[in-house]
Amino acid sequence: MTAVQGDSFPRLRRRLSGWSDGLSRIGLQTKFYGYTLKGIWDAFRYYKTEIIRLIAQMGLGAGALAVIGGTIAIVGFLTLSTGALVAVQGYNQFATIGVEALTGFASAFFNVRLIAPLTAGVGMAATIGAGATAQLGAMRINEEIDALEVIGIRTIAYLASARVIAGVVVVIPLYCVAVLMSFLAARVGTTVIYGQSSGVYDHYFRTFLNPVDLIWSFLQAVAMALAIMLVHTYYGFTASGGPAGVGEAVGRAVRTSLIIAALVTVMISLAVYGQSGNFNLSG
Template sequence: MTSAPAVLRPRLRRFLATCRDGWNTVGVQTEFYGRTLASTGTAIARYRAQILILIAQMGLGVGALAVVGGTVVILGFLTLTTGALVAVQGYNSFAQVGVEALTGFASAYFNVRLIAPLTAGVGLAATIGAGATAQLGAMRINEEIDALEVMGIRPIAYLASSRLIAGLVVVVPLYCVAVIMSFVAARAGTTLGYGQSTGVYDHYFQTFLNPSDLIWSFLLAVSMALVIMLVHCYYGFNATGGPAGVGEAVGRAVRASLVSSIAVVLCVSLAVYGQSGNFNLAG
């Protein structure tokens, strides 16, 4: 009969091998992220035309995506629907305790701190990020990245760093559209849908809208865009297995970027609002 320790040894070896492979993968990803960040200066100095092309593609889209307005329209529609949900849930919840006038507070507080950044992160990962992974993956399996190396072009700077810079540039106007659409939807849903006075809504909205929260919200969106672009560029740059492998890389990149963006939101929110919350229910 086989002893128990002899049976457990293969399982232990498999477990240790899995841990080792996972740790090595983390190291490889970290190295790629460091090289991408370090090559941003090279991308700005040598590949400015490529960055401008990527900015136009990410903002307005190409092909069929350009027909609907690209990422701007998609992200605006997403935040429009979430802003309308703030109006519906906020008004009904406050109405149950007789303070439905505070719906403007809900829009100024929740849209800026959580809803708009999280919705923007999902939109960025599903549009700009997934597109970057698919493009880089297709280039990898078609050996175009190897051809760039043969021609003396630095592939990380030309492909990954340029997309990182373009994503950070595009996210600023995109997030402006996202925040505005969330505010407009919440106000329209409350005043037009539920008949609340515009003066009452605007009073509580302006009272509780903190300019510093907007600044932190923009910084949070930029941080999320940085993480999302790094993750998607890594998975696209290292895609294997033909067209099916590219599709798998896109799926894994979206999953990893969504989890990473949520972790960024958690860490930044704890750092900014963890002590006092920067909130006083007064006025």
């Protein structure tokens, strides 16, 4: 009996300790997110120049990345490929039942509600978000953040809140490019490659494209950008362990932000469209 107790209690303590550490990390992250959102006003008030610099850097990139247009060009190419995939899969799947004319419906329905927001979120997490985590992590391990605090700079507002504001601002043209590229790729793939009449495609595309869905999709992209930037700034701000720790923080941040982006998409889609998708097709 003694041997059994001696074997079980350490396991129980380790399990309880793991749960306690997990809840503690959630509490610390929530506290940081609260301070970051609270610091948005201070960032607008005291650090407007830094916000403008970050917007330019995130949108157009720096160095060699600026040559191809930065994040906006990268997300444009990503959504171009996903829009082409809608044309390929949609046309072939509808053709099996003889309704390939509905490919325009697939572009208007799936690109707006799922594909364009998620693709923009993935592109933002992999470029803007990862860059923010790496920058803040490098500043943390080089003790630059501590130096800013010593001279009286509000570090969370200056470093985290400013990047959250810049990310939300940059996602506006980012998402516009993403939606347009996905529409363009689907139309070109269907009408040029598969030879469908452009009139037929445009008829079904315009019939099923709901402007209200575009507005909700845009708000969904903004919510995703806010969540992604909060996650990435936290992991960068709390990085430790030297250069290897910064790399680990970037990996953890990207993984977490991708999960958050998918969760935000599901939550908003269910809240706005419901289980049925608010869609009825009848002949």
